[in-house]
Amino acid sequence: MKSMTNSVAVAVAALASGASAFAGTVNLQFVSSGLNQAVQVQDTVRGVNSYVAAGQLKWKVLAGGTDARFAVNSSVTTYCTDLTQYVGNGILTMTGVENAPRPGAGMGADRANMIRSLYAAAFDLSSASSVNAAAFQLAIWEIANESTVDFSAGNRGLSGLDLNTGTLKATANAAVCNQANTFLDAAYTSFRNATSFGSNIEAGVSETQQDQIFLIPLPGPGAMAFAGLTVVAGVRRRR
Numbered sequence: 001m002k003s004m005t006n007s008v009a010v011a012v013a014a015l016a017s018g019a020s021a022f023a024g025t026v027n028l029q030f031v032s033s034g035l036n037q038a039v040q041v042q043d044t045v046r047g048v049n050s051y052v053a054a055g056q057l058k059w060k061v062l063a064g065g066t067d068a069r070f071a072v073n074s075s076v077t078t079y080c081t082d083l084t085q086y087v088g089n090g091i092l093t094m095t096g097v098e099n100a101p102r103p104g105a106g107m108g109a110d111r112a113n114m115i116r117s118l119y120a121a122a123f124d125l126s127s128a129s130s131v132n133a134a135a136f137q138l139a140i141w142e143i144a145n146e147s148t149v150d151f152s153a154g155n156r157g158l159s160g161l162d163l164n165t166g167t168l169k170a171t172a173n174a175a176v177c178n179q180a181n182t183f184l185d186a187a188y189t190s191f192r193n194a195t196s197f198g199s200n201i202e203a204g205v206s207e208t209q210q211d212q213i214f215l216i217p218l219p220g221p222g223a224m225a226f227a228g229l230t231v232v233a234g235v236r237r238r239r
Contacts, residue, residue, distance in 0.1 A: 022094045024066030026076075026204055028059040028212075029089050034077055035126075035133035040172040041083060045147050048083045054141075054176065055079075055133035056126075057087060057212065067094055069216065078212035079126075079137050081107070081144045081203065085210040092204030092212060100144070100203035101211045107144050110151045114143045114161075118187035119199035119215065125183075135179035138163055138170050140213065142184065156181075156188035 036055025041048055059076045070076065080087075082101035098112035118139055126136035143149075146160060147167040153159040161184050163170045163177045170177050191197075205211045 022096070022202060023069055025091050025093050026067050026070045026214075027062040027064035027091050028076065028204075029062050030087050031058045031060050031075070034058050035130040036137075037130050037134035037173055037176050039134060039138065039170050039176055041138075041141065041168070041170050043083055043145060043168045045167050046084050046145070051172070052083075054137040054170075055130060056137075059212075065091065076214065078204075078214055079140050081140060081211045081213060083141060083145060085208070088206070088209030090206070090209060092206050092209075094202050094214075095205055097201055097203045097213060100205050100213075102205040103207050111143050111149070113194075113197045114151070114187060114191045115140060115213070116197035116199045116201060117190040117194060118143065118183060119201055120197065121186040121190050122183040123199065123215065131175050131179055134173070134176045135183055138176060138180035139183045139187065142168055142180065143187075151191070154192075156185045159188060161188060 033053055034056025036053045038051055039054045040051050057078050061070045061074045063072050097115055098109050099106040126132050142163055145168050148160040150159050160166055163180050200216045202214050202216055
């Protein structure tokens with residue numbers, strides 16, 4: 001009985017945290033940058049040292065994708081994960097955030113859950129101003145790309161997630177950098193204390209163009225209840 005209860009709890013927690021069955025591909029056409037600010041980003045591991053427009057990216061969904069959650073002609077706003085590829089039109093394959101960026105093996109579970117915590121803590125604030133949007137993007141880049149990260153550290157500063165130090169740094173815009181570190185503080189606290197990570201995000205990945213993070217609407221209460229009952233029934237059948 002204890003084993004069954006634990007299995008159900010884990011499965012329902014996964015649903016509540018935003019875990020989902022990935023649903024194919026989305027075909028995007030870049031429309032414009034949204035809220036953004038210019039920052040200088042230095043990544044000594046990847047050889048990046050340039051000024052970039054950090055912030056929102058806005059897209060139109062075209063026909064040709066297989067993911068029915070993205071309606072043709074609808075608008076989508078994203079943030080990106082990688083620093084070495086460029087924004088490009090075309091097909092992205094939907095997958096877990098832990099599998100981005102591509103090419104490569106992906107960032108792994110801890111970094112993905114840290115980004116989920118960032119979305120839970122600060123996504124609503126990211127659209128309040130261009131500084132906030134740029135800071136939110138910097139925070140994603142830091143989590144996904146900083147090489148010297150210790151997720152067992154007691155606070156964000158000790159973890160290595162700091163845009164003023166490490167292998168990935170941002171300069172030339174103190175207001176954005178300071179706000180990004182503030183967002184990282186909130187996300188790290190949430191990450192360290194969380195039993196589930198409350199933002200349903202997925203990555204759209206490509207070997208040839210910049211990977212994007214999408215906020216996916218959670219299913220309604222009825223769908224959650226049905227999913228929970230399905231899990232229980234499945235466990236009972238296995239018994």
